[in-house]
Amino acid sequence: MEQSNLAQQQCIAVVGTMSSVILGFRGELIKAMVQAGHRVYAFASDYTAETEAAVVSLGAIPISYKLGRFSLNPFAELLSAVHLYRLFRQYHISMTFCYFAKPVIYGTLAAWVAKVPVRVAKIEGLGRAFTIGPNGDTIKRKLVQKIQVALYRLSLAKAHHVFLLNPDDRKDLIEHFGIVTGQLHQLNGIGVNLAHYARSGPPEQSIRFIFVGRLLEEKGIRYFLAAAEQVKQKYPQTEFVVLGEPDGKHGVSRKQLLDYVERGIIYYPGRVGNVVPHLQNASVFVLPSYYREGVPRSTQEAMAVGRAVITTNMPGCRETVKHGVNGFLVPAHDQNALEQAMLQFIQQPQLISSMGEQSYRLAQQKFDVSKINQQIMQVLQLLPATLPPEQ
Structure with missing residues (x-):
């Protein structure tokens, strides 16, 4: 041609x-x-x-x-x-x-x-x-x-x-x-525009896991919610944040989401115009997706801010994490592996900063x-x- x-x-x-x-x-x-x-x-x-x-x-x-x-x-x-x-x-x-x-x-x-x-x-x-x-x-x-x-x-x-x-x-x-x-x-x-997603140090007062994305089954929102519930039982001070629009047809409904809010398992601020402050206030970014991603934009944003990542060993997702360096890769649909990865950050909190720094370096190299x-x-x-x- x-x-x-x-x-x-x-x-x-x-x-x-x-x-x-x-x-x-x-x-x-x-x-x-x-x-x-x-x-x-x-x-x-x-x-x-x-x-x-x-x-x-x-x-x-x-x-x-x-x-x-x-x-x-x-x-x-x-x-x-x-x-x-x-x-x-x-x-x-x-x-x-x-x-x-x-x-x-x-x-x-x-x-x-x-x-x-x-x-x-x-x-x-x-x-x-x-x-x-x-x-x-x-x-x-x-x-x-x-x-x-x-x-x-x-x-x-x-x-x-x-x-x-x-x-x-x-x-x-x-x-x-x-x-x-x-x-x-x-x-x-x-x-991502690295200047817009300004790098910051993770909060030191509490450990906070954040999910950002469409609240679809394929993005792993139900796995995140189930992990939050289990981890909360062992470490009640741990916090979990969900950002994204509910999708009752292909994911969780608003009613289901608010049930987790009422039980004190997650914080859900509703629709937000700017995710940056929420990423900056989080410790670790989590995306248990089994969707056939390209390379998830939400993960790139979290890495630009300097956050450690837990995601699945799936096409696209695995391009964002060097396992054990800037986060952890877990098998898709493996609820136990997801919870264990979260627990590793809770039990070894020094990983939050060290892996977050590696995420930022990777964002500079690959995702500018x-x-x-x-x-x-x-x-x-x-x-x-x-x-x-x-x-």
Whole structure:
């Protein structure tokens, strides 16, 4: 596949799902693209006047499009692709940068039909279709996985560049299923702004474990709650904090969560706009996820603040922890191993600071968003041309 000359200004469509993700996780990349002189259109399916204004403040142009995040209706998906095709043509898009499964699949195919010169796909984990729950595999999951693999096989062949966040995804998706793609590139993660997630020493008065993320079954919230209950019985002074929105359909409901609050097991402050103060007030970050992550952003944020980590030895999650150095890796679905890892920090509190320091160093090395964005910009030839020195 031939690419156009990227020395000139590009009209880039950054295509995702929710506007909150555009702002929270793509803001730094969009700013870098704009500062390099490119015109950036930020595509999302749930814009409000407030989030549109926030995107404009980044220097980008918000574009709404139709997408059913959880829909399996093929006609609805086809309409989404047609809508994207028309928008790409309308705005004379010269490069598409699609992330998450549905935008990657339908956005890349729409861009190919629209003859967009450069098509980029970013796969941030393999998601629910590749996630096996505590009760084992299901026929439904296998069927959804087959459909998703078939769609990836169709769409990724039309992408000029494919970014992956962990080596397991490459092994499973590319090598195991034999999917042919454009040029493959490995990133460490999406990265965080280290200046925003300011490093601080952990609190010395009490030991506090924190869970941050969507309160979904796959993210391990029930394992965290069960561990909190058990550990509290042995060490009542230990504190447990939960940040995230309840999801009664795929996780814990607000009612279930408040039951743990009323029994004094967890502290739940509700929806928070800024997680940094809560991370700074915590001792250890815990993510017992069995979801097929890319590289969890929440863990990167905790590491930037300088927090030790307990997470699972799962794809994506294991990229954030050197076992015994900056935290502990435990097997997925192993309740006892999770509790034992927590107890190790309680019984050896000196590990909280020493491992937290190692987390911060690892964040500097691997998860600095400016370095990751620089890598993306270089691969896509989006950096501004260097002018020759004056004679």
